[in-house]
Amino acid sequence: MAAAAVTKSPPALVPPAGPTPGGSLPLSSIDKTAAVRVSVDFIQVFPSSAEATKDQAASVAAMREGFARALVHYYPVAGRIAEPVPGEPEINCTGEGVWFIEAEASCSLEEARNLERPLYIPKEELLPRPPPEVRVEDTVLLAQITKFTCGGFAVGICFSHLVFDGQGAAQFLKAVGEMARGLPEPSLKPIWARDAIPNPPKPPLGPPPSFTAFNFEKSVIEISLDSIKRVKDQVASETNQKCSTFDVVTAMMFKSRTLAIDFAPDADVRLGFAASTRHLLNNVLPSVDGYYGNCVYPGGLAKTSQEVKDVSLVEIVTAIREAKDVLSTRFLDWMSGGAKENHYNVSLDYGTLVVTDWSHVGFNEVDYGFGEPSYVFTLNDDVNIVPSVVYLKPPKPKQGIRLVLQCVEAQHSKSSCSPLSNNYFHSLGRESGKAPAQPARRQTPPTDEREREREAMAAVAAVTAAAAAAEPTVSKSAPELVPPAGPTPRGALPLSSIDKTAAVRVSVDFIQVFPPATGGPAADGQEDAVARMRDGFARALVPYYPVAGRIAEPAPGDVVVDCTGEGVWFVEATASCALADVNNLERPLLIAKEHLLPRPPPEEKLEDLILMAQAKEALAARFTDWLGGGGGGDHYDVPLDYGTVTVSDWSRVGFNEVDYGFGEPGYVFTLNDDVNIVASVIYLRPPAPKRGIRLMLRCVEEPHAAAFADELAKFA
Incomplete structure (x- = not known):
């Protein structure tokens, strides 16, 4: 078939449906420290539904009305980001509204492969952007709804990380959906209260980080719920402790990548992640439930390459759980002004892996009136200065975790025995679903090479090749x-x-x-x-x-x-x-x-x-x-x-x-x-x-x- 065409209407402002307060509102110290004035792009894919197929135009009109009504309650989102003093951004409550774009694709979602990677439609066609005279960095949120010939939709969202974290942006979009469906008011009352969060003295910044542009391979892999459960059961058996899906998947990724790259034994390898601290702000905010600002703080761990190779997967899970506990202590220490170092300083080199969990943020539960999305994925994949993995929910009805990998260069992903290669995952998937060998608990690092290889296999044997079957793969011989x-x-x-x-x-x-x-x-x-x-x-x-x-x-x-x-x-x-x-x-x-x-x-x-x-x-x-x-x-x-x-x-x-x-x-x-x-x-x-x-x-x-x-x- 010919390449799909997308026809966009000019961007139009959707203002609040009623009067809203004016003036300026401050951002919190977390907003200004953590977010670095970046925009986040993502797509929600909605298959055709009986409601939407009846009248796509009516569905779009209801969604537009949902934005207008939600902006009365979330009036700062209708404003603009300003910086009257360098380094002190704030929200100017102008009441202008959000930019909204209607678009039509010349194909069905199925013909566009349900927007699976690699995209059949360029991402620029699916994402909202303001008119040329408006800076996207000054906007709080933009939306685009693209209609497909089958009756399905793709909703592209661009939001400012200065104003929301992922959970906060999802809270706002859920309110838009509730208003679009005719509810009288949002189920969660929004709370601004950015000035309630302490503004402790900033720790020393240290030298600016150096940047290297990497040529990462991009791929998608899925991990089944059964595979995750096997590791959880093993952790419970060996430690008498429960662990989360995040702990298991992150341990798999950290060990797999370290094995694939084969760093020098004494090389430092680092894991970075951001965790929600909402539960630590109960005594600070009027209410945690309706707060939609940034509530994240960085955490992580560092080990030598040999340490990661030698220890079992269970021990890496334990180290990640300990790092999360330390993060809570560090955050409380930061709020009280006792932080001695800047934990936002991350080494941006090939030895660092940064993971981001989008599987529980809330974008998958948004309903604008035509059902919840079958799939949500981020499109900020052009950042090539740090190895990264994003965790997503796979397209319905699949279950498990989808990994969007941008963390290794070609020489570490093409080998047929690489723990991050499609061939490797295919070979595991052909084992008739047989449970992988479980690594025995050890008090000392393994010394036998065969035993170490068996443990490495167990560390990643849970990963399936479902994604590889969904999109074309290419197996290259060595040059x-x-x-x-x-x-x-x-x-x-x-x-x-x-x-x-x-x-x-x-x-x-x-x-x-x-x-x-x-x-x-x-x-x-x-x-x-x-x-x-x-x-x-x-x-x-x-x-x-x-x-x-x-x-x-x-x-x-x-x-x-x-x-x-x-x-x-x-x-x-x-x-x-x-x-x-x-x-x-x-x-x-x-x-x-x-x-x-x-x-x-x-x-x-x-x-x-x-x-x-x-x-x-x-x-x-x-x-x-x-x-x-x-x-x-x-x-x-x-x-x-x-x-x-x-x-x-x-x-x-x-x-x-x-x-x-x-x-x-x-x-x-x-x-x-x-x-x-x-x-x-x-x-x-x-x-x-x-x-x-x-x-x-x-x-x-x-x-x-x-x-x-x-x-x-x-x-x-």
Whole structure:
């Protein structure tokens, strides 16, 4: 099917349905300390229901009315965030209201895979954003309801963490649902009372944290209730203590990740989490029940890698429970002004794992008049400076815990024996549901390697591969060098002045899509076709021997090709689906691009490899002038601002005419689409048998997208 389109109405303000107080309201010390002025995005998925299917427009109108009525009781939410003094944000009760957007999708929820990952509809189409002249950071909450052709809905919410924690935002949305369903008033009376929370002296901040941008693999895994119960029973048997689902799942994650990465034995590994402190504020707030501000405080633990590997899962559960007890003591100490260190300072490095539990926040229990959502998921997944896992409820009717993983890089997730790999979970799932071996309780760390491996297996054997079955998976072989099929010259070869001026040492990624062969060599077997392709590379590298070398820079700025004859890296991979199952790799991709692209082993620098040849075409006059030494100015110096659009024509480069023995590709597309410093358009050939030109647009921001599409449609 063609990619789904979403048509959005312009954002409209929904003001309170009645008069509300004005003035300014303070935020609490927890709001200002914990939240760091960020917005939280999430989606609630509502399948079609008898009520909503009758009249979607009436359902949307009732929801809009629910917001208007709820804002009378929650009037600060209708205001705006202001900062009259640096570092002292507050709520200006303007009564303007919340931004509300209506949208329509051109498909059913089922056709959009019920919004399972990877998303069939770009997240930007499902999330609310204000008009371009309004800063999202100044808003308290925004909402978008997207109607699907089946009668279902997706509700996108964006809320400010300065004003709510997750439980507080859910409390407000439940009130919206109650008002939409016609209740006279919210079942919980809202309480502001931010000034009731103490404002103790701030502990020393310490040096600012350093940041590293990681290239995390994103995946989804589910843990069944039976698996969690087995571990809970084991904890009760060995310690005579109860533990929570959070304790069990977090212990599994902490141990699994430590085993997968295989840190040095003495390396520090850390676990971070935020816990609710509402129960500790009973004597501080007028009422804890209606309070909707931030009530979270950070906790965690630190151990050496060897300690985590050696101890049993039960012992890690115990350590997590102890860390939660310490958190309560630390929070009370903080409120009394006795905190000696800043517990919000978290080491943002690869040794830290931060977990966030959304499974009990309350967003799954919101009913706007068309039933509770079947699934809720967060969309703040573009933060790549700290390894993280989010716990969600899986889509109904499933039970258990869904883990959204963004905590390891590729080299620690692809191994078939990795405790965080899909293959590993599949192998566990094939054991006929047999209960996993339970680790024996030990007073001393295990020393036998086999015993340690058995314990590691038990630590994660509860995890199932249900999510892997729900979405396509790709199993990659280890990268393998394909050397030239015969002897080739050695030595260094220079690059041209054009190469060194224009190329700026970047790699170009693209995909060639080959439909199933109906005849010829490939129809006889994929393995034979892959073997012939590998042999084709080996034989081609004899005449194209520089491609088998490596890029070197013996002197700064003097880039050469070192003809080492090593060869090109070649990766074989198998997908768990047909091309038709993933929409023939049309955008948006239903398989993450990282799974479709080759990458060398971790010890090899991608920048040193020669992956493809570039085809360039220059303006004749300027190029001739440049060749003669008369080039006035650097024509490669392009202003990288919003006033510049850069176009690249891939339609005639030649990649569409490549035949590896199983025909020419039906479609070729580039994947270098994460560059966001210049407006760009790429021209491609559309998938066969279509004709014409396909434009890949990354050249306007959202405020200009609709007008740009309208103008472009005049030429379509």
